[in-house]
Each structure stands twice: as structure tokens, then as C-alpha cells.
Amino acid sequence: MLFQRRHKKYNNLSDLDLIQLYKQEENLFTIPLLYERYGHLVLGTCLKYLKRYEDAEDATMKIFGELNQKIEKHTIQHFKSWLYQVTKNECLIHLRKQKTHQTPIHENLLQDQSHEIDEQKEREIKLTKLEQAITHLKDEQRICIELFYLQDKSYQEISEELNIPLNTVKSSIQNGKRNLKIWMESHEE
Template sequence: MNFGLGTYQLPGFHKGDEIFFKFVGDNTLVGRIRSLCRPSRQSETARHIMDSATDLELVTAFCQKDEKRALGILYQRYGHLVVGLCLDYLKDREAARDATMDVFEKVTLKVCNQPIESFRAWLFYTSRNYCIDLLRKKIREREKAGKNSTDAVVEFDEGERPLSEIRLAQLPGALAALSAEQASCIRLFYLRGLSYAQVCEQTGYDLKKVKSYLQNGRRNLRIKLEKMAHE
């Protein structure tokens, strides 16, 4: 699914701290996220350390030290997944945009109050549950309004998971089908959110090889996931 990729540089963020959303020109969404994770002043060294931190280290920095930029980095890594997931469930761009803003606000309020072993998984299920609640609320509202069955929203079937959720669950198996080089670069660049330079540093590959592994890995991963979705 490709709805166009918008790249936004939030004022006050260190250069390169973009949040990616599958909505072009959505300044309302960007403004809301800016208000949620406006960063404090930091040295170049502190920024570098935070950029390379794990998800849980960023959560700790936000919760214990009130480092709002830490939350911004987490949104940078996973914001586009929330938008895509909401769009898969709600089938409506405006509704997905609104749901994404609501999810981000919930994350800001809840992330410090729950034991989290994997921020990615927690964010994913928080987003999923919020979208399911929206669908069920819409069903109740339609039923209360006396809409007939042909106009009513179809009851959400927990077994009919959106493609993005199916793919997330199948990702480990699909990555196993790639070459070791491709899988390593995919994990570091997309799942851990590292830059090209950081991937080169961790793998020992030069930039040309990293880009090649990512390009071929994306293509092979897409093919494998599509096959698995129909099995």
C-alpha cells in the first residue's frame, strides 16, 4: 500500500530527526506531534548517544529524565507504522490521521506507567486496540441509530487481521529467508532505525554494499511476505 510518503523536519529538532507519515502535507498531525515531544537543548555528544540508544533506553530517558526528544526519536522510528496500521483497520485517511494523533497522545500519557519489555510491540498493540475500539464504537452507534443491516458497519472479526499486522507477525520468518547480509541490514536500518552510517559501522560493509543489500532485501522481503500472506 503506498499513499505517498511525507517527510517532515520538526522545528527545534536536531538535523535529521524527521518523523515519517504516509500523509502528504498533513501539517495538523505534525503540529500535534511537535507539541508532544518538543526537545530540550542538548550537546552534539548527547544527541549522538540518544540517536543510537535502544527503544527501552529512550523510554527510560523520557520517563526518568523528562527527555522529550527521546519520545520524538521513538515516533521517528515507528510513527509511519502507526499511520499504516490505523489505515489498514479504519480504511479511511481522515479517521486514520485522527486515530494516529490520539494514539500518540495516549502513548505520552501511558508509557511511563506500564512495564514495557518491547516498545515496538507495546505501541503496535496500543494502536491496534485503539482502532478496534473505534470500530466497535462505530458499530454501537450505527445500531443505536437504527441503521439497517445493509448500511451497518460489518462486525470486526479478530481473525481477519489487516495486512500490516499479518506481515508484522510473519516478519521473523520472512527475514530468515533472506541472505544473512540482507537480513542484517534490514534489521538495523528499518527495525532499529539506524542511519546508513551506523549500519556501515555495525556491519563493516561500505555504503554501496549497505544500500545494495537494503534494496535487494526489501524486494525479496516484499515477495516473501506476499507469498506468506496467501498461504
């Protein structure tokens, strides 16, 4: 009951008044009041940076647990923005500690570059095989596939250019694709 009466007495004070009161008298009611006012904001900021709720809760408790020491060391003009900066710094420290247990970034970059080079080589090999496979198609299939895929012509444009029926163009492309797939699969290493 005594705490609640004193609590109400301090509840109407501004953030700066509470901080001043703590600095002058080391009043124990100030930190819980600041927690009531800003605990949810600190938790939200921690959650934004740390992503895991448990880590955010731990960081919030650590921040408010050390708040009295930080209040004594710093001159605070705007408590809310100062607390945000303290929270952000604490989260960044937490993330840095976490990263020291992970692979260094330069190793990740090297692995990514190596992976990209391997993918590029693999694509080049497949394209070379595809070029070889196209040469093994019947003339009509090869020409239709080249016009459709390499020159981006429509079925209708191919039909008009080669002076063949539209259905013949469609079946030549479909049969050509099937024959390419068969040839590529039979020539895999």
C-alpha cells in the first residue's frame, strides 16, 4: 500500500524529473516507473533488431537492469530518444557477439563467388550441349526452334516466313523440344 501511494505521487512526474530525482536521492521508484512507461517500446525495438522474442526480452531486462548506472553516467536531455539509442546499441552489441560465432563475412563472399562461378560454368556447358543438340534436329524442327526461341518470333510469324501451316509450326516446335530433351539426356556425363 505504501508503494502504491508513493508510486502515484511519482507517476505524474516527467521523465526528466524522475531522472533528476534518481540522481539526487537514488530513489528506487523511478526505474520501475520508467519501465512501465517505456518497457513496451524497448521490447519492440529489441524485437525489431534481434528477431527472437526471448532475446528481445532478455535484452530489455538487461537494459532496465543497467539503467540506473547509465543514468548516473550521462546527462540526459530527451529521455525517450536517449533510451532508444541505448536500446539500439545494446541490440547491435548482442548481434556482434552472435556473429563472432558464425562464419566470417569474407569466407561467405568467397563461397558465394565460387558458387556463382560454378553455376556459370555449368550453364555454359549446358548451352554448348544445347547448341550441339540443335544441330541434330530435322531441318524444319531446327529452323522453327531457332526462330521461336532465339529470334522471339510468334507461331504466326514463323508460319508466314516459312510458308507452312500454323499447326506444322506448333508440332515442329513441340517435337523439336522433345527431341532436344531426349538428346540432352542421352549425352549427360
